[in-house]
Amino acid sequence: MKCPHCGKELKEGYLICENCGEEIRIVPDFEPEIENSITETLSTLASMQEGKDTEKMPKLDETDVSLLQESEDTAGNGNKKIWVILSLVLLFVVALISYGLYTYHVQTAEFQIDKAKSYADSGAYEEAISCLETAYAQYPDMAEILFLEADYYYLQENNDAALSALMRIIGDERYAAEDVEEAYDKTITIYANTSQYDKINELLRSCPDERIVTMFQSYLAMEPEFSYVEGSYAEVIPLKLSSNTAGTIYYTMDGSTPTKNSQIYTAPIFLETGEYTISAFFVNDYGIESEVVTKTYIINLSEPTAPEVELYSGEYSHAMMIAVEETEGCKIYYTTDESEPTSDSVPYTGPIPMPLGTTLFKFVNISEEGISSEVTMRTYTLKLRGAVTTSQAVNNLVTRLVETEYLEDAAGHNKRQVGTLSYQFSSVLLVGGEDYYTIYEYYDDGTGILSRTDKVFLVQVYTGDAAQLSYDTKGNFVANPI
Numbered sequence: 001m002k003c004p005h006c007g008k009e010l011k012e013g014y015l016i017c018e019n020c021g022e023e024i025r026i027v028p029d030f031e032p033e034i035e036n037s038i039t040e041t042l043s044t045l046a047s048m049q050e051g052k053d054t055e056k057m058p059k060l061d062e063t064d065v066s067l068l069q070e071s072e073d074t075a076g077n078g079n080k081k082i083w084v085i086l087s088l089v090l091l092f093v094v095a096l097i098s099y100g101l102y103t104y105h106v107q108t109a110e111f112q113i114d115k116a117k118s119y120a121d122s123g124a125y126e127e128a129i130s131c132l133e134t135a136y137a138q139y140p141d142m143a144e145i146l147f148l149e150a151d152y153y154y155l156q157e158n159n160d161a162a163l164s165a166l167m168r169i170i171g172d173e174r175y176a177a178e179d180v181e182e183a184y185d186k187t188i189t190i191y192a193n194t195s196q197y198d199k200i201n202e203l204l205r206s207c208p209d210e211r212i213v214t215m216f217q218s219y220l221a222m223e224p225e226f227s228y229v230e231g232s233y234a235e236v237i238p239l240k241l242s243s244n245t246a247g248t249i250y251y252t253m254d255g256s257t258p259t260k261n262s263q264i265y266t267a268p269i270f271l272e273t274g275e276y277t278i279s280a281f282f283v284n285d286y287g288i289e290s291e292v293v294t295k296t297y298i299i300n301l302s303e304p305t306a307p308e309v310e311l312y313s314g315e316y317s318h319a320m321m322i323a324v325e326e327t328e329g330c331k332i333y334y335t336t337d338e339s340e341p342t343s344d345s346v347p348y349t350g351p352i353p354m355p356l357g358t359t360l361f362k363f364v365n366i367s368e369e370g371i372s373s374e375v376t377m378r379t380y381t382l383k384l385r386g387a388v389t390t391s392q393a394v395n396n397l398v399t400r401l402v403e404t405e406y407l408e409d410a411a412g413h414n415k416r417q418v419g420t421l422s423y424q425f426s427s428v429l430l431v432g433g434e435d436y437y438t439i440y441e442y443y444d445d446g447t448g449i450l451s452r453t454d455k456v457f458l459v460q461v462y463t464g465d466a467a468q469l470s471y472d473t474k475g476n477f478v479a480n481p482i
Helices: 031-049 061-105 109-121 126-140 143-155 159-170 177-193 197-205 210-216 391-401
Strands: 229-233 237-239 248-250 270-271 274-284 293-299 315-316 330-335 357-368 376-382 417-431 434-444 452-460 466-471 477-481
Touching: 109 126, 109 143, 126 143, 126 391, 143 159, 143 177, 159 177, 177 197, 177 210, 210 229, 237 293, 391 417, 391 434, 391 466, 417 452, 417 477
Parallel strands: 229 293, 315 376
Antiparallel strands: 237 270, 248 274, 274 293, 330 357, 357 376, 417 434, 434 452, 452 466, 466 477
């Protein structure tokens, strides 16, 4: 065998060239006995190196030395081969682990998301979405993946695909509440930007989270709410219709289906005696219409009895008081101008002095529910024979007030006020068994506007004597002469 380095013929069994000194990497076969001898010898040499059992080491003859040299060369080559094999195995293991780690890394959501963002930054949205789909297949519970996918579809103006990605979050219970809320927000934004308000209404109507519905209720068109449940009532009810947000409520009261041409609700609907079928629907500011709601109400009210007036109609020659018996739960109103009495007429608060001349009184009871009774009518004629006229009675009063220096002159000037005082006839009153004209005092501050003072004067119907009205301890009328 020749040396592969210098070409010199090698001696048999030599692994190192005597000419160039290079090692020959060919391991000859040897018997197990030789291997055991080498192992024993190497152990002995190791003991010698460590300085142990030096004295006990056996002496070697020339044959043993030669054999030892040959065995050492053979063992050295064997060890090197083993190390080469171990190195290759180690490299393979490291490569295998590295490949496994790399394979695991490229499959992680973070890697795919970063890769998708890198593609998106360069405008390669399709490649970015492909990365996200790969990540989603491995990690379907990561909302971030679907949000990015929806954003990239939206940037490509593919709204349907963007909405599909967002709906995967909305329809999956495993996502956190804040992720679902964000998905609703993005979905509603897309619908609003494309004026698909009916889709928003449909989406919110099916949303189980009341908090989210409240957040976006301006887009929602819920059926109008009625302030009273349908049924029978024994009172007038002020029915109120309300909506969940800004918009318009249209309604009908005859059971017909309402349209945008129907009556617009602006104030409570007062339902009195009778049967009513109220139908209504709501239209929000985005033009979305709710379903029609219909409710039926039956109002059964008992009409109050007509007022009972104690004084009969007729002609009277003395001052009389007109008294009306009050009914519990009702208020009495009356008129003297022949018009029908309503709750806007003069309320009855106590006996009324009968006016001079002929007067038609109309009285009505109105219940707390607003139901009116039949009207009670009385006609009275008061004639005072031999009495001074009402104008003469006023003149007599003014003259007497000047005489007592209450007034400076008949024009009504006085020292206490800048304006003037004037006097007007009101009614005939029975005081202490005598008939008196009641005369009210008014003050004019110079603007022409009259305001009534708290003084009421009296003039005796037949004598014309002036007095001032007051009350005794029992509340009876008293005429105090002036």
